[in-house]
Amino acid sequence: MKTKSVMIVGVGGQGSLLASKLLGRLLMDEGYDVKVSEVHGMSQRGGSVVTYVRYGDKVYSPIITEGEADIIISFEKLEAARYASYLKKDGKIVVNTQEIDPMPVIIGAAEYPTDVLSELTAKGLQVEGLDALTFAEQAGSSKAVNIVLMGRAAKYFDIPYDNWIKAIENTVAPKFVEMNKIAFNLGYNS
Amino acid sequence: MKKLMIGNQAVSAGLHDGGLGVVSSYPGTPSTEITEFLSKYDDIHSEWAPNEKVACEVAFGASLAGARSACAMKHVGLNVAADPLFTLSYTGVNGGMVICVADDPAMHSSQNEQDSRHYAIASKIPMLEPADSQEAYDFAKSAFELSEKFDTPVLLRMCTRIAHSQSVVETAAAEPAVLKDYVKNPQKYIMMPGNAIKRHPFVEERTNKLADFANDCIYNKAEMNSEEIGIITSGCSYQYVKEVLGDSVSVLKIGMPNPLPDKLIKEFASKVKKLYVIEELDPIIENHVKTLGIEVTGKEVFSILGEFSQKTIKDAFDLEKTESVSADSFIPARPPMMCAGCPHRGLFYVLSKNKITALGDIGCYTLGAVAPLTALDSTLCMGASISGLHGFNLARKEESEKKSVAVIGDSTFMHSGMTGLVNIAYNATNSTVIILDNSITGMTGHQQNPTTGYNIKGDPAAKVDLEALCKALGINRVKVVDPYDLKGTEKVIKEELSIAEPSVIISRRPCVLLKYVKHEKPLKVVSDKCKSCKRCMTLGCPAISMKDGKARIDATLCVGCGVCNQLCAFGAIE
Known part of the structure; x- marks a missing residue:
């Protein structure tokens, strides 16, 4: 199988590391060769963060460059737009429509481009927006945005539903498993 | 057992399974997790030292005493540890000693882009450089044997993309930690001029022996395919080369950047018509190849700046460009910033x-x-x-x-x-x-x-x-x-x-992210009282923004520190 490329993007502190850990482990258990590239340190302090997940028969590069991603899972609207150029022509963006103002917007030096998703759609990209924050809060914690999004994106992976649930059980701290299962299902059935 | 590990975790597992007894480090991105993972093993003494020089000297002492030891640091940390490093080359080791150093091409979290291979050359200490987590495990584990066999500390070079990328690792059986005998040996371990002058020839001779060893070791390997193009590469650059060019070119993968394998390089070069060196940061391999009198293309095509990717290789070899679409709207940057309540x-x-x-x-x-x-x-x-x-x-x-x-x-x-x-x-x-x-x-x-x-x-x-x-x-x-x-x-x-x-x-005041720090109730802006003076905005707090001309506080981010409250002249924040 040709190597597939998944990007998980968002704002530092939104839980993208856990999502990539879950996905990476699941893909390995499914029998793929897997590489997951994380970013630590300074960029985590509320900055834009990007994690690359690549899987296939044999994966070489741990990173993804422009025009290569099969799927972008974005935890925030602006971040989806920032990395849209990484998407393949027939790739898909699954995006939480939540808006988190970056510092230039907060201090009034720039405007938040609110209509940017429709702009991307108009350009022919396949963009699926969902209000993952509301689903997460429904599940019991605003922190579960990451799992809601994984639930929504699950259909783009050739992995049985039960294995996703097993992966959640194996990755998430025991006391949060039930809440995260609800979050996953809300995304999955959305 | 197969496990997905970041490179740093694989290094820690390799060091542990190689019989590590003592590790002392100072944290620094992208090296920190090596020691954090090691601290989870109960059969290893692990510690945070106040700085890298102390850490390196602790590892020296443990090695002197007969234990296998290690320290880990970021590239600039090795500047701090450079003093013990250069003379450790002369003393050599008793128990095997590994110095892990993590470079940060593209400066994801660093103040410069220095290439720590220079240190290996300057201090005449062998250096290993893994290209994925499996190699990080294998190289770390075998580094102790190399260290003891040649009586030298060993540098293990990581870079951000290897240190922080997870890939599949199959671990082997762990060797038990052994404490070798300590025998007083002033000629070897007291580096005063009279002794050091006798150790210097040993260092030169060791380098020669290591250079021979490099020609036939597990770390360097030639993958012969095409006779047209040969590429000498190492670390993550190897992955980019394989990703793009696969088996269409011959590759000499260098896993031991110091000392370099002259014979292997000459043989490889003689079998291909056009030779490239593809390495991130400085032209270390390239310059060495040139001193062997071999014509090679390197930094004139592959930048000395930043990190590479598969795109670097595609561009250099003029291969098909991937198409992509981007938004026309201006996308404001999202730089890292101090947390709310910092x-x-x-x-x-x-x-x-x-x-x-x-x-x-x-x-x-x-x-x-x-x-x-x-x-x-x-x-x-x-x-x-x-x-x-x-x-x-x-x-x-x-x-x-x-x-x-x-x-x-x-x-x-x-x-x-x-x-x-x-x-x-x-x-x-x-x-x-x-x-x-x-x-x-x-x-x-x-x-x-x-x-x-x-x-x-x-x-x-x-x-x-x-x-x-x-x-x-x-x-x-x-x-x-x-x-x-x-x-x-x-x-x-x-x-x-x-x-x-x-x-x-x-x-x-303790960091607001510490678990024991209790957060106060989020503050809020009383819209009627807000005069839109934006004084609270001068704090650059991520929880405060202007919406419809009035300040607004994001309750999910605010920890109630009350700093903005002290700035508001109209009592609008409560």
Whole structure:
């Protein structure tokens, strides 16, 4: 199988590391060769963060460059737009429509481009927006945005539903498993 | 068993399974997790040292005593440990010793882009460089044997993309940690001139032996395919080459960048028509190949700057471009910033408001440099705020003494701030040093340090009393402020700047991300009272924004620190 490329993007502190850990482990258990590239340190302090997940028969590069991603899972609207150029022509963006103002917007030096998703759609990209924050809060914690999004994106992976649930059980701290299962299902059935 | 591990975890597993007994390190991205993962093994002594020089010397001592030892640091940390490094090359080892060093091409979290392979060459110490997590495990594990066989410490070079990328690792059986005999051997371990002069020929001879070894070892391997194009590469660059060019070219993969395998390189070069070297950062392999009289293409095509990717290779070989679409709208940058409730914010606000010159240091608080606070004037290296301020004040005298400070974190002060402070007292400038004591090493992800009262395992440990320490170092005026109290902080800073005496101000409040820190109820803006003056916006707090002309506080981010509240002249924040 040709190597597939998944990007998980968002704002530092939104839980993208856990999502990539879950996905990476699941893909390995499914029998793929897997590489997951994380970013630590300074960029985590509320900055834009990007994690690359690549899987296939044999994966070489741990990173993804422009025009290569099969799927972008974005935890925030602006971040989806920032990395849209990484998407393949027939790739898909699954995006939480939540808006988190970056510092230039907060201090009034720039405007938040609110209509940017429709702009991307108009350009022919396949963009699926969902209000993952509301689903997460429904599940019991605003922190579960990451799992809601994984639930929504699950259909783009050739992995049985039960294995996703097993992966959640194996990755998430025991006391949060039930809440995260609800979050996953809300995304999955959305 | 197969496991997905980041490179740093694989290094730690390799070191453990190679029989490691003692590890001492100072945290630094992208090296930190090596030691964090090692701290989870109960059969290894692990510790955070105050700095990399101490860590390296601890590893030396443990090796001398007969244990297999290691230390880990980021590239600039090796500058700090360079003093023991160069002479360790002469003493060699008793128990095997591995020095892990992590480079940061593209500076994801660093102040420069130095290439630590220069250190291997300069100190004449062999260096290994894995290209994925499996190799990180294998190389780390085998490094002890290499170290003991050749009587040398071994450098293990990581870079961000290997250190922080997970890939599949199959671990092998762990070797038990063995404590070799310690036998006193002054000629080998006391590096005074009479002994060292006899060790230098040993070092040269060892390098020759290692160079022979390099031609036929597990670390370097030739993959012969095409006779047209041959590529010599190493580390993550190897992955990019394979990703794009696959088996269409021949590849000489270098896993041991020092010393380089001359015979292997010559053989490889003779079998291909066109030879490239593809390596990130400096042209180390390339220059070496050129000294062998071999024609090669390298840095004229593959940049000396930043990190590579598959795109680098595609562009160089003129291969199909991938198509992509991007938004036309302006996408504002999202730089990292201080968290909502960060105790550094109040302090930096006061400095910024009073237009105080602030020589900065390395840590989360380097973010005080960014808009809107723009409170810093310099950031050089660990500890340079304090020594730099002394120099600044020597040059500009009273004029700067009255309006300049150094700002340094608690961990950085322990690392290399103390010596600078002694210098201020001893060589007498009326300098004002602010220690930002947030009770943790923040930027690298919350490591304990000698001021926190806990060790690497989270167990209680001796706690440095910063006030007593500063006094003992010769500073008579030591004041403590709470950076959430803007007026109190401002008063003390003004006082200490005006007094013709060196002083230390400890700005003390634990990092807001620490689990034990209780958050207050989020504040909110009473819209009717908000006059849209935007004074609260000058704090650069991520929880505060302007919506429809009025300030608004994001309740999910606000921790109720109350700093903005103190700025509002209209009582609109409650």
